[in-house]
Amino acid sequence: MRSLKTMSYSDDFGEEGFDVNDDNIDEERYGASKNKGRVDLLYTTDAKRMKSRRCFWITGGLIVISIVAVVVVVMLLLNGDEAHKQTAIVDVPTQEAAPIGNTPTEDAPVAAPVARLSANEILLREKSRLGGIEFDNHSTYQSKALAWLEDNPFSPSANNTISDEARLLQRFSLACIHFSTNKVSNVYTEAQFTGYGLQPWNRDDGWLDAEDECTWYAIVCNDEGYVIEINLTKNALTGTFPYEVAYLKEYLEVLNLDANFFHNKDHDGHAFIKELQNLRAMSVRDTFMQYNGIPPHYGHLPRLQSLDISYVVYTGSTSDDFMQAMENPLPELVFLDISGNSFNGPIPNSIISLPKLTAFYAVNSNVESDVSFVANMGNAIEVWLDENPGLTGRLPESLGSIISLRSFAVTECSLTGPIPTSMGNLVALQQVWLYGNQLDGQVPSSLGSLLKLETFEVHNNLLTGSMPTQMCTNMITGVLQTLQADCPDEIQCTCCTCCGSSCEREPSYGGRRQLWERPERKERLN
Template sequence: MSSLSYKDNPGETSTYGEDAFPPTASVFRSNDDNASTATSRRRKICCCLPRPKSRRGVWMLRAVFAFGLLLMAVIGVAVYLGMQNSSSTPRNVGPLISSEEMDRYLRQAVGANELENRDSYTSLAYRWMLQNPFSLQEFRMRVEDRVLQRYALACLYYATYRVNNDWLRYNQGLLDAQPQDIFAWTESQGWLVYANECDWYGITCNQFGYVTSLDLGSNELTGEIPPQLQYLSHGLEFLNIEGNYAYNVHPHFLGKLTNLKYLYMKSSLFESDGIPLVFAALTNLEEFDCSHTMFHGPLREDIFENMAQLRYLEISGNQVNGTLPQSLISLPNLKYFYADSVGLTGNLEFLQDMSALVETWLDRNPTLTGTLPTVLGPQLESLSLTRNNITSSIPNEWGSHSKLKHLWLYSNYLYGSIPHSFRKLSQLQTFAIEDNLFTGNVEHMCTDLSISEFQVDCEMDCSCCSCCGLECTGERD
């Protein structure tokens, strides 16, 4: 099998992890806490005893006092051991896997080259594995799957905990930074310390022991998300790595996680020519947020062809600079779609074909031109088309979309008056149309509707509006 090892800058020696292996930090209550509890209990015992009237009474007092101390010591030890062994899942049950067996599984799966480069995160993960055997009876999962699962997670830790990368070097001034100068994970409780990886921060497992959820969003991961993450493909359904500093170019390994239902990558440093084509294999996705990454480039037709379960998609902040592919427009279950500041071109006719939409925001796309479509999806509740280049009047037919609650159309080139049919939009809460070319009277909306945010052009007659013209837009900016 081909090696998946990674070395940050060839020829450079990198230190991965926190001094290679993390300190075994205490996760239990301190002895001072136990001492305080014991002192309190002693006071209660002593204050409740009668004053001794003879030598026999003194010895009885001493015996009771000694028994109390012994009892507290036993309770303290029991509490300490209980905390030490507490876990949501059993650990160290039955025989442990041998280091020889782990070594054999790893060499068969990933190859010797990946494991033996002592300067790499893979070697650190490998050595940690050999020093931390696990129970063969702890979970009902294949031994080789458990080996690769633990190896993948150890690789993730060593590859992203206080590890430099090109983005940090040149954008954060960390050109010659030492590991201690680089961000540490915000939260790392249990990682490489607890025996059971299902107890580590951000991890959820199913009853068989497979990792189903990995939630490390906004946790200051650095370095590079390692390709070994693909070894979690058996069970992983939820992956949140948004808001971190790990820098990846062409993260093709994510396409191997074919059981994913939820993938959140927002505001992270992933770079590719558009959304990587391998993401087409993620046919079980229900929610996908890759906004404000560095996926700059056209949306390919075949990426969305088989994502029939997708209901939430956000691509805002990535330079698409083109039209939406028909495969995306035709997604049967897409309810929430956000494409703010992506350089969309063409017109808005595609909105007529997105029949399942409940909410879509397509703001700040100045190359989006043409007119407002006559027909909208029957389920649409929230529509935002601000700061585009749309030249149109508002279609009278929009007044029949009874589910509309929020409508933002400000900062375009819209003109004319507001259709009287809008008085039928009884659920309308937000109507922001300022910084356009509208004229006329909207008192019919004041009479028939109760709109909490009502913003229009100053040339319009409106007794119930919140503000008008640039006064409204200025508040937003």
């Protein structure tokens, strides 16, 4: 740093400045006391500049401090506002209860604040098989059903005795069905509805609108107000049928979901079934229920009388008996239809041995075995096994022991050998379809004694000889109405209604009359 005495100030005294020791400075210009004036001027100027610098730094520091203070204040205000908001929506933190027998210590952790839940959500979280995590995502069908429930409180009905909690679960269950299957896509609908999009339910009269859910379309309640029947057949259900229908398990007796597009797969997709312990009739015919084999879930329904799982997506071998580990499965089942699936194996013994099974249908199911098992179905009234090329061997003589049999169909299979004469013992027999096999020999004359026989079709086989005279007599009396054979070349038959290739192939369903019709409503169940 330069000496104060020799510092030049070109701004005030020219470009060259001045030296305070210079005696040639003009005293008249600068005053009489040149030495004193020079020094005073020099120190005064320097002091002013130093003061100016100190002011600059002080002022700058104050500005910085002020800015920092403002930022801190703003942050505190924002944090305070957020804290206020959180305080408004959370409960006061509470210490988690210690297990019985343990004394909490002062260092025990305190539970984090949790969102305040409505009474409805608390109940539904307690009932949830998933622990309530489905309500953490507001886009799930369960969350949508809960939101609807909150917006549509119900009033207790003076005519019903159903409790408020049961009513809440009932309404939530039905809302879940709606939000889970109404215009919701799945892998099958994405393939089938490409180009024109998903459609809503065909009918939803009253659903999510009328306060009393017992008045909604396809819902039937008992006098106490509990849902006992859901019949949503042919209603364009898509998505996935929800597990929450299990909340209706105490009273639900009929669940009919025929001819829809929902897709339930594997164990989780069938989990709701075993919960419906009071179910008496269930049908998922012609839907996209999918499983490897026959799901064992059905075996847990002790009151079930009618089960239709035909034309779904049950595939794979049935060699592993689907109910073999169960004690007395399906003790009340009388009607079972497993047609239209692809099992690639024999009929499970647990089905054959069902104690009350009366009507059994396994049409077009890739069943692979002989037909001797039929003789073990002692209570059978109607057995249809059509369109299974894997069914081979002979019709057993023991078939004649099923004296309750009224309708028997094994067409378009690979049967060989003769028609057993023991079939003449089946005095209740009304319908017999055996066409499209490789049966040989003659039509047994014992069949002429079947006075209730209305239909007998054996064309497209290797049968020979003549049609029994008594069967033609039965045609005249009007009891026997349809008689078809390979006439006149292989079989001599003057009374047949149709011969050989001229006989149209009759469909297994539709044109053929089922003697034991599937119950559609609970009133038709015994």
